[in-house]
Amino acid sequence: MILEVALPLNINRNFDYLSDFEVKTGCRIIVPFNNRKITGFVVAIKKKSDLHLKKIYKVIDSEPIITDDIISLAYWISKYYLCPLGSALNLILPKNVRISKKVTGHLNKHIKTISLVTLTDEQKNATERIVDSIKNRRQANFLLYGINDSGKTEIYIKAIEQCINQGGSAIYLVPDVSLTNQFEELLYDRFGDKLGLWHSNLSQRDKSIFFAKLKLGIIKVVLGTRSAIFLPVRNPNLFILDEEDDEFYKNIQAPRYHARDIAIKRAEIVNGVVVFGSATPSIETYNKVKHKTIEILKLSERIERRPLPKVTVINLKYTKRFAISKPLQFAIQSAILNKKQIFLFINRRGWATSVKCSNCEQVIKCPKCLIPLIAHKNQSVLLCHYCGYKQTFIKNCPDCNGSIIYSGYGTEKVEEIVRKLFPNTKIIRMDSDTKDTHLKIFQTMKSGYPCILIGTQIAAKGFDFSNITLVGVINANSGLYSADFRAAERTFSILTHSIGRCGRGSSESQVIIQADEPEHYAIKHAAEYDYEKFFNHELEFRKEFLWPPYKKLINITILGKKEKDIIIESESIVSYLKDEKDLVILGPVPKIVPFLAGKHRWQILLKVNENDFNEIALKLMRIMEAYPKKGVNMVLDVDPIETV
Secondary structure (H helix, E strand, O other): OEEEEEOOOOOOOOEEEEOOOOOOOOOEEEEEEOOEEEEEEEEEEEOOOOOOOOEOOEEOOOOOOOOHHHHHHHHHHHHHOOOOHHHHHHHHOOOOOOOOOOOOOOOOOOOOOOOOOOOOHHHHHHHHHHHHHHHOOOOEEEEEEEOOOOOHHHHHHHHHHHHHHOOOEEEEEOOOHHHHHHHHHHHHHHHHHHEEEEOOOOOHHHHHHHHHHHHHOOOOEEEEOHHHHHOOOOOEEEEEEEOOOOHHHEOOOOOOOEHHHHHHHHHHHHOOEEEEEEOOOOHHHHHHHHOOOOEEEEEOOOHHHOOOOEEEEEEHHHOOOOOOOHHHHHHHHHHHHOOOEEEEEOOOOOOEOEEEEOOOOOEOEOOOOOOEOEEEOOOOEEEOOOOOOEEEOOOEOOOOOOEEEEEOOOHHHHHHHHHHHOOOOOEEEEOOOOOOOHHHHHHHHHHOOOOEEEEOHHHHOOOOOOOEEEEEEOOOOHHHHOOOOOHHHHHHHHHHHHHOOOOOOOOOOEEEEEEOOOOOHHHHHHHOOOHHHHHHHHHHHHHHOOOOOOOEEEEEEEEEOOHHHHHHHHHHHHHHHOOOOOOEEEEEEEEEEEEEOOEEEEEEEEEEOHHHHHHHHHHHHHHHOOOOEOOEEEEEEEOOOOOO
């Protein structure tokens, strides 16, 4: 038989092979390719081929592991994100995953917990709208838009229950691995062994067992991070993305997909239901609500009608330049005396964010990336947050021997300051450098034990800790210094979510936001709990400068070891595209990090009309066929999150 096979190569075509074995569409096989053995996916059975064909080496799967709807989704990914079909299929099942022949261990006899939660009228209405679409197998996209602690999770659970009762399966996404501990506990109480967990931290053995359970139909509910959206669950009918605006849903490696768009497309293919949940919807999603392509379900009150925290904004221009201002210090002291928990948010990790010579004022930079190194005192290293380069602390400048000044602050410095101010209080730090596991931190916070949690955005979203009564934002303006057009949106979102960490219990709560420019609209509207005003303000800015949702973006990165070659290639690409009508071309220019991991990087940003996207995409795919060239490569990113 003749098999059409998709291979995970940077080649935009499939390949035909001969097989002496019976193979079904959706199975993996091992084939020869340029003196290598490569694992590919069978995407079609053919009656004839005009080519001289090689024989396959081995059949890995006796039964299909991916279904026709997944193959259809992969074709769409290939076309939309401008990548080979094999690369798209590799997202569904990475080649190093082996499906267990048997499910090891025993399934627990789990007694389902019956929910005793009384839904509000708004929760009932939202649940009914979602459940109605599931029952009638009507494709629908919903935005569950509610302030923090408004009871979105209970609606998700009710929708999942209905989905399972209808014989379907559900995929429930959270943006970060750290959040799976909280939701795993909650969902297991309701669904027991029907629940499966999927994220990058699972061992190969756990992944193998997971796929075996999935194949047997044991798993009906998948809780996972971004990549779980591709899992070949049986009869998928419900896709939930909690905190849909979170940037972790965008994959920054090829293929550079966004889970939000994948969910919508997959639901279209299987006639399923998508539920996006957020207190701060992305501008693109809320704009679709305005244009009625997504239906909004509003939750305007907190559960049990808990009051919103009182928000105070402190202008740092009129205070001494300390990480912890006097008002924040007094508020922390009061919360500690009342045996409460405190959350201090700063979205920079490390100890000192500036390492500079006091004499010649040279900033110490990464030799591979030429960007400033960040001092990490606990590890005694200067670290590059881009490529991972590290070196030991230095006292003197390598050029003039002047004294080195360590200034600025990240989570480590704030932790050091707080420990001096409150020596008898338990301090917990939560960032990507933390040695304690997220589960251990989660359990400590869930216990309600009085402490101060210092964290980055990892700690600011999704967690439900009832004893936090004070949130302090160290500097709300720090995210606004970015050159990216989404800086205000990111700032508004992270401030809103930070505010939402407190006031989830019966005690009164407060938020203190420290800012250099407290009148910035992102800070002002976040402090006032007014998303609608922020959205309208931001939309005017986007319209004036033709940013999404008014234009689609495609980011082209050209990289290589010789900058001269990069510039020539960049100018050649612009020349090829410049005659396209209504196409806005920005660049070529060096990226904001122009030299990374030993390679120069330039970029071209395209602003494309929605109707012209397919035509421009075809042109770009023709260009891509020439790469990689000697010493030069090109990377395409459709709907990029970063544009600088």
